[in-house]
Amino acid sequence: MKISYNWLKQFLKTSWTPEQTSELLTDLGLEVEGLESYQSIKGGLEGVVVGEVLTCVKHPNADKLKVTTVDVGDESPLQIVCGAPNVDAGQKVPVATIGTVLCTKEDEAWTIKKGKIRGEASHGMICAEDELGLGKSHDGILVLDEKLKPGTPVSDIFDIENDYVFEIGLTPNRADAMSHLGTARDLRAGLIQKEINLELITPSVSAFQVENRTVKIDVNVINQDLAPRYCGVTITGLKVKESPKWIQHRLKAIGLSPINNIVDATNYVLHELGQPLHAFDAVKITGNKVEVKTLKAGTKFVTLDGIERELHEDDLMICDAEKPMCIAGVFGGEHSGVSESTTSIFLESAYFNPVSIRKTAKRHGLNTDASFRFERGIDPNITEYALKRAALLIQDIAGGEITSDIVDLYPKKIKDFEVRLSFENAKKLVGEEIPREVIKRILTSLDIKVNNVTEAGLGLTVPAYRNDVQREADIIEEILRVYGYNNIETTKKLNASISTTSRFEDYKIQNIIGDQLASQGFFEILSNSLTTPNYIELSEQLKENHNVTMLNPLSNDLSVLRQSLLFSGLESISFNINRKRSNLKFFEFGKTYHAYDNKREEYKHLSLFITGNQFAENWNQENKKSDFFVMKGLVCSILERLGVLKFNESPVKSDLFSEGLSLSLGKNKLVDFGIIKKSVLKHFDIEQEVVYADFNWDTVLDVIKHHSIKFKSIPKYPEVRRDFALLLDNNVTFESIYTVAKQTEKQLLKEINLFDVYQGKNLPKGKKSYAVSFTLQDERKTLNEKQIDKIMKKLQSSFEKQLGAELR
Structure with a gap:
């Protein structure tokens, strides 16, 4: 938001420099992000x-x-x-x-x-x-x-405007400060705290009078919930022309381009008082009638920018007897606004429902100065005053006469807020006791009325335009920002607390696994939970009716909540590959969202992505691709770190994988991992292989809570390794060998490892050769050769009988 220093001084006759004013506004919570000089003629004609x-x-x-x-x-x-x-x-x-x-x-x-x-x-x-x-x-x-x-x-010789412009980073809650008047109100409160008492000078409207009543526009507000207050007046005999230089200078200083004297006057009052206004060409209002209502869904309407828009059934419209003229509080229509031939206008000033205006603006992708203010909540009690101010300004710069009484439809007055402030609570939140007289002075300077005073606290009435101050905590915040955060002394006492949370808290486990993955060369990504609905077409297991759809999406590409972390990760991979970074390792903790039978569910996941080479190119190391087995090792290392040492393997059922495995513990599926289908990768313009793992993080957390940690001493006695080269049928898996071996020797057999696989020449048809190592160890004594031979013969016999194996 841009605020003109010269304009601000029309409300407060301060002698403070722009730099001093900037510092005070920032201390008050209106953070000045930039201060620039403005000259109506660049260079100021110097020289x-x-x-x-x-x-x-x-x-x-x-x-x-x-x-x-x-x-x-x-x-x-x-x-x-x-x-x-x-x-x-x-x-x-x-x-x-x-x-x-x-x-x-x-x-x-x-x-x-x-x-x-x-x-x-x-x-x-x-x-x-x-x-x-x-x-x-x-x-x-x-x-x-x-x-x-x-x-x-x-x-x-010439009138050159020299000004300074504050760029204020206005927070969404400070709707009251979205004008020069609002900023001046805050500045006055800050100056009073510094014992500088200045009068807040507001434009006078005492000269407003109705010259005659020759043009009457009937107003009917049909939807009063969406338009709680609506005012209007007609002005005739106008001459549309260029605005006076002083108005042009004010508007240009805050980044607005002057249009004509009528439109410029409404913009001027908008930024002066914070009340949006709209001028309709009175001749174009069919039937001399204005209706404020919603229209049927699908109604076509052409806005000022020449775009035909399709209206929603909840869009509030300003209409005449036959047609819509304006999207209320958002954007005017192409055929009802002020033009060079306009001689009479109907001037509108209203208070519209903030939620309704925001939804309409988002639906149509419009963001105007008017909608910006309406959707945050303007002052409902300034509506008529701003209308008079604008009418007098238009008369001053465009001539004309006021030719109707003011229509002011305000059936249900918006009330001020009643709040109770406890001095004790203020002390607790602030951290020190602010003198009670100082508190009352600050509140009064902010136009918050003190109704009653007791030993315990204050009874207060907060004006309706401060819609962000409705609780005791809000009142204390107002006191503190004007009193000055820098004036609160820092305590010399250091307090600390000991956490008694479980070691299985989600964030702790995430940190453990995140650190492990980072040490293995992974980068953490954080992607948007909003995504495009088109991704469900990439998998038959993703259903459209399971999408959680946004009511007011920013765009079609961000209109639903994701059902899978895969696609946002592939977007990141594609982005990096297109920028010549093809060796990638990513991980992400995130949620997926699903709509099931009138209820909505969300699940937490950990996703891993690897693609490209495992290591950076090096002269003494051969490049190896990140493949399925690399991912399996990473997945198993994560489960092992979490204490999950036993799990079942089964083929993955997801149609997103060309091949993969599911690891589960009982009925609980822990993780799916495998190679992503090329048809899915093609959608993201990815040509290289991508391996993906999807952990059901909620299930993993639930499983590890039931695992107890056991400690044992390091064995004193050495281990022994023996190898077998087994000739097996092609359908025999290493898992079968592992299972048979463990069943045969449960006590002394510690590790089983497959270190070579051979299929090819010199082997019978339908056969393969597995080279398997067996590690034996007795934790109580040293194994002798006789015991070792006995165990190996027993293993050989089991393999021959149960798997049909032969020693090569």
């Missing part, structure tokens, strides 16, 4: 002086140029070459001297330098009004009053 043309002769080498000598108040006149057709001796003209910086229409600065034009020296420039920013004409040089003295700065 441009009045010159008197002494001589003017034709240029010897150019037909359209003239060589002049110009007195600019110095000891000797300047020779200047000029191409203007109207330059002549005896004229008083504006001269840009050497070193003067002028600006083009595109705001590009250029400097006047010494030079030669067709062989003749030129020491300055005689300017046209557009070259100085004083107008648009370029027909010839600007001729000044002949009474002016040569050397007089041109900036002393």
Whole structure:
């Protein structure tokens, strides 16, 4: 939000500098993010002086140029070459001297330098009004009053606005400060706290009067819940033209482009008082009737920007007897606004339901100065005052007469808020006791009325425009921001507390696994829970009726809550690959959202993504791709870190994987992982293989709570390794070997590892060779050769009988 310093001083006659004012506004909670100077003419015409043309002769080498000598108040006149057709001796003209910086229409600065034009020296420039920013004409040089003295700065002649503009980062709760009046109110409170008492000067509307009652517009508010207050008045005999310079300067300073005097007046009052207004061409109001109502869904309406929009059944509209004219509080219509031919208007000032306006603005993707204020909640009690202020301003700059009484439909008055403040609670929240008289003075300076005073506290009435102050805590916050956070002393006492939370708290487990993954080269990503509904087309297991849909989506691509973390992760992978980062390891903790039979559910997940090479390219290390087995190792290491050492493996059932595994414990599925289908990757323009793991984090947390940690001493006696090369049928899995071995020797067999697989020449058809190692250890004594041979023979016999294995 931009606030003009000069405009602010119309409400408070402060002598504080812009820098001092900036600091105080920031202390009050209206954080000034930037302070810029503004000049109605860039450069302020510095270096441009009045010159008197002494001589003017034709240029010897150019037909359209003239060589002049110009007195600019110095000891000797300047020779200047000029191409203007109207330059002549005896004229008083504006001269840009050497070193003067002028600006083009595109705001590009250029400097006047010494030079030669067709062989003749030129020491300055005689300017046209557009070259100085004083107008648009370029027909010839600007001729000044002949009474002016040569050397007089041109900036002393013309009215140049010099101002400062505060860029305030307004928080959404501070709807009351969305104007120069609102900012001035806060500034006054801050100055009073510094014992500087200034009167808040508001524009007078005492001159408002109805000249005649010749044009009456009947107003009917059909939907009073959406339009609690609606005011209007007619003004006729207007002349639409350019606004006076002073209004243009005010609007330009805060970044607005002047349009015409009627529209500029409504914008001026909007930023002055915070009340949006709208002017309708009265001639275009069919039937001299205005109705405030909603229309049927699907009704077509063309807005000011020329776009045809389809209305929602809850969009509040301003209509005449036949057609809609304006989306209430959001955007005007193309065919009902003020034009150059307008001579009479119906001026509207209203208070609309903030929720309704926000929903309508979001539905149509519109964000206007009016909707910005309406949807945050304006002052319902300023509606008529702002209408009078705007009407008088329009009369002042566009002429005309007020030709109707003010229509003010306000059937149910919006009440002020009653709040009780406890002095004890204020002390607890602030951290120290603020004197009670100081509290009352601060509250009074903020227009909060003190109704009664007791030893325990205060009974207060908060004005309706402070819709963010409705609780005792809000009152204390108001006191504290005006009193000054910097004035609260920091306690010297250090308090600490000991957490008694369970070691299985979600955030603790997340930190453990997050640290582990980060140490393995992973980067954590955080993606948007909002996504596009089109992703459900990539899997038959994702159903459209399970989507949780946003009522007011920012766009179609962000209109539903995600049912899977896969697609947002693939978006991140695609983004990185397109920027030449193809070796990726990502993980994300996040939630998925689902709508089931009139209820909504959300589940937490941990997702892992690996793609590209495992390691960075290096001369002494062969590049290896991140594949399924790398992911399996990562998944198993996570489960092992969490104490889950036993689980069941089964083929993955999700159609998002071309191949994969599901790991479960009993009926609880812990994780699905595998290689993503190429058809899914193609949707994201990913050509390289991506391996994905999806942990059901809620299930994992529930499972690990039932695991107890057991400690045992490190064995004193050595372990022994023996290997078998087994010839097996192709359908025999390593899991079968593992199971048979564990059943055969339960006590001394500690580890079983598959370290080589061979299929090919010199093997019978339908056979394969597994090289398996077995680690044996007795924790009570050293194993001897006889015991080892006995165990290995027993294992061999079991493999031959149960798996049909042969030793090679």
